[in-house]
Amino acid sequence: MSVLLETSAGDITIDLLVNDAPKCCENFLKLCKIKYYNYSPIYHVQPNFSFQTGDPIGPEAKASDGGTSIWGLPDGATKRASRPDKAAFRPEFASNRKHADRGTVSMATTTSKTNAEERLAGSQFIITLGDHLEQLDGKAAIFGEVAEGFDALEKINTAFIDHSGRPLQDIRILHTVVLDDPYDDPPGFVEPPSSPMPSAEQRATVRIAHDEVLEEQHDAEQMEKLRREREARAQALTLELIGDLPFADVTPPEQILFVCKLNPATRDEDLELIFSRFGKILSCEVIRDRKTGDSLQYAFIEFATKEDCERAYFKMQGVLIDDH
Numbered sequence: 001m002s003v004l005l006e007t008s009a010g011d012i013t014i015d016l017l018v019n020d021a022p023k024c025c026e027n028f029l030k031l032c033k034i035k036y037y038n039y040s041p042i043y044h045v046q047p048n049f050s051f052q053t054g055d056p057i058g059p060e061a062k063a064s065d066g067g068t069s070i071w072g073l074p075d076g077a078t079k080r081a082s083r084p085d086k087a088a089f090r091p092e093f094a095s096n097r098k099h100a101d102r103g104t105v106s107m108a109t110t111t112s113k114t115n116a117e118e119r120l121a122g123s124q125f126i127i128t129l130g131d132h133l134e135q136l137d138g139k140a141a142i143f144g145e146v147a148e149g150f151d152a153l154e155k156i157n158t159a160f161i162d163h164s165g166r167p168l169q170d171i172r173i174l175h176t177v178v179l180d181d182p183y184d185d186p187p188g189f190v191e192p193p194s195s196p197m198p199s200a201e202q203r204a205t206v207r208i209a210h211d212e213v214l215e216e217q218h219d220a221e222q223m224e225k226l227r228r229e230r231e232a233r234a235q236a237l238t239l240e241l242i243g244d245l246p247f248a249d250v251t252p253p254e255q256i257l258f259v260c261k262l263n264p265a266t267r268d269e270d271l272e273l274i275f276s277r278f279g280k281i282l283s284c285e286v287i288r289d290r291k292t293g294d295s296l297q298y299a300f301i302e303f304a305t306k307e308d309c310e311r312a313y314f315k316m317q318g319v320l321i322d323d324h
Helices: 022-033 150-157 216-234 268-278 306-316
Strands: 002-007 010-016 043-046 050-053 104-111 119-128 140-148 172-178 238-241 256-260 281-288 295-303
Touching: 002 022, 010 022, 010 150, 022 104, 022 119, 022 140, 022 172, 119 140, 140 150, 256 306, 268 281, 268 295, 268 306, 295 306
Parallel strands: none
Antiparallel strands: 002 010, 002 172, 010 140, 043 050, 050 119, 104 119, 104 140, 238 256, 256 295, 281 295
């Protein structure tokens, strides 16, 4: 079962793992079928790690509700959940599937506000841009893999991005083609006769249109500025707050900090000592290879409060740790 994403960076063909993640695949297929993803921006680009998409308006827009599952859109006539109670669903986490290879496709998830052990998904999804990203296992629900279009992935991977990971020049999903759909349509499902035009809300989020030709001088100056910023970020510690993608009626774990680009020698206790000045730490774990025990140079730090987590985020962004 496959879906073709026609993006402004090139075509991407995704093979769906219907046996391992049938509900995730059904949700994705039906959203593609009603053209829900048309004109969705690509955002949160992390070079050699991953990018995210699937919010049809974009997470930075005030009008965004974070996206919805197909079951929150029984009539398929809008990009807003007409059934907010169905906007999120429980995805499958197949134990035999890992984020081991570039091009792994998974639903972005976050914890339920009523059950910390439960993870929920909506419409947003992730495609990996690197190998061996085991830190995503158990947090993003794998449902597919890129079969063709790795040149498009590389264009996204090398795009000039701002501090939030949004490309300077828009990269968008222009069209989706369902190559094979084994699922029955849900009750009330309406497939549009043709691809809809971008909504006013979507057009309002355009920064530099994907098909716009930049003036040469303007292009060179902005690209050089972003290149320097990107190199500076690559040499420093990068911090990300976990759960940046809000879904309707779902609250992410705002007190957890994700730390990456660590020195391989950094230990749990070293990191806890450094960050303990910002508040009480409930847990601190450097993620390690299960077989070798070597550091994967990523860690998760759980603070007692959201405020302590945010203070650590803003104070330590760009700071080198254990620079031996």
